[in-house]
Amino acid sequence: MVKATFLNRFILYFYLMNESELIKKAQAGDFEAFSALVNASKNKIYALALKMTANPQDAEDIVQDTFLKAIDNIEQFRGESAFGTWLYSIALNQARAHLAKQKQTDLKPIEDYLPARSAEELHREGVVHLFDWKDPHQKLEDEQLRTIIDNAIAELPAKYREAFLLRYIEELSIKEISKIINESVASTKSRVLRARLALRDHISKALEDKYGTEVS
Amino acid sequence: MGRKCLDYINDLNDYLDGELDPSLCEEIEKHIGHCENCRIMVDTMKQTVTLCREGKPEKLPAALEDKLGGILKARWEKKFGK
Numbered sequence: 001m002v003k004a005t006f007l008n009r010f011i012l013y014f015y016l017m018n019e020s021e022l023i024k025k026a027q028a029g030d031f032e033a034f035s036a037l038v039n040a041s042k043n044k045i046y047a048l049a050l051k052m053t054a055n056p057q058d059a060e061d062i063v064q065d066t067f068l069k070a071i072d073n074i075e076q077f078r079g080e081s082a083f084g085t086w087l088y089s090i091a092l093n094q095a096r097a098h099l100a101k102q103k104q105t106d107l108k109p110i111e112d113y114l115p116a117r118s119a120e121e122l123h124r125e126g127v128v129h130l131f132d133w134k135d136p137h138q139k140l141e142d143e144q145l146r147t148i149i150d151n152a153i154a155e156l157p158a159k160y161r162e163a164f165l166l167r168y169i170e171e172l173s174i175k176e177i178s179k180i181i182n183e184s185v186a187s188t189k190s191r192v193l194r195a196r197l198a199l200r201d202h203i204s205k206a207l208e209d210k211y212g213t214e215v216s
Numbered sequence: 217m218g219r220k221c222l223d224y225i226n227d228l229n230d231y232l233d234g235e236l237d238p239s240l241c242e243e244i245e246k247h248i249g250h251c252e253n254c255r256i257m258v259d260t261m262k263q264t265v266t267l268c269r270e271g272k273p274e275k276l277p278a279a280l281e282d283k284l285g286g287i288l289k290a291r292w293e294k295k296f297g298k
Contacts, residue, residue, distance in 0.1 A: 029296040029297075031288075031289060031292045031293075031296075034288070034292065035285065035288070038284075038288065042276050042281075042284070043273065043274065043275050043276055046274055046275070046276045046277075047273065047274035050274050056277070060277065060280045063276065063280065063284070064280070064284065064287060067284070067288055068287070068288070068291050071288065071291045071292055071295060072291075072295070110225055110226065111222050111225065113225070114221055114222065114225065114253070114257075129253055130252075130253045130256040130257060130260070131256070132256045132259075132260075133259075133260050133263060136263070136267065145267065146270075146271055149267050149268055149270075149271075153268065164268075168265045168268060168269065169268065169269065189229070189230075192229060193226070193228065193229045196229060196261055196264055196265065197225075197261070199264050199268065200257075200260050200261050200264045203260075203264060203267065204260060
């Protein structure tokens with residue numbers, strides 16, 4: 001009951017003020033304003049950290065460290081991006097530190113995701129090389145499908161995983177992502193495309209296996 | 217005609233995200249109309265994002281939720297004072 005009242009105060013606080021007012025108050029030392037900002041973003045930061053690390057304990061550590069770093073550096077936030085975008089940058093730095101021990105591989109070149117390198121072979125009349133998924137929901141249980149997707153995301157090299165998640169799960173623009181990951185717009189676009197192609201490739205192979213062995 | 221598949225692949229995200237120039241969109245749609253591989257590529261790339269977005273939204277675990285406020289408050293007071 002006490003906790004609910006406490007939480008309600010933050011929610012009320014958040015709705016009574018816009019984000020820039022909350023940031024100004026937080027930068028002036030108002031903990032309740034900062035808490036309202038935390039409450040608005042904590043689940044998103046956790047979800048991103050969990051998808052980046054695939055490890056709930058690491059994700060919890062990242063959330064905690066992200067908000068502690070935000071406190072340490074709150075006066076450095078100048079409002080050039082949304083507060084949430086600034087938090088994503090901090091969270092991704094934390095995630096990279098957690099993933100630093102993992103061997104990072106690169107993805108194959110974009111053109112290698114096409115089924116054949118030879119244009120003639122690709123367009124021979126009636127020849128189809130790509131596996132058509134149709135509707136995976138009709139073929140597989142939700143849980144089976146979820147496992148395939150989670151594995152595909154987890155297997156992406158970190159720099160592609162973060163670009164994909166920021167673009168399609170957090171729905172940030174390419175320009176916003178390029179600022180967060182400190183890459184050019186062209187390089188960010190390329191990372192997002194390669195991540196999507198690699199995921200498609202991984203999911204396609206897994207579905208082809210499942211459709212063949214488990215589905216009548 | 218065949219080399220067009222390689223040409224189009226770099227534009228597929230912009231096309232699927234609705235950020236491609238309309239004349240190029242038209243060109244891609246025309247190509248998809250007679251290239252089964254590219255039709256499947258476009259359809260499955262679209263599904264890739266849809267499938268990744270599915271699933272219940274993750275929420276901060278209750279145990280961390282309970283202690284996070286206290287941890288942040290302690291750091292806050294260290295920085296700004298009580």
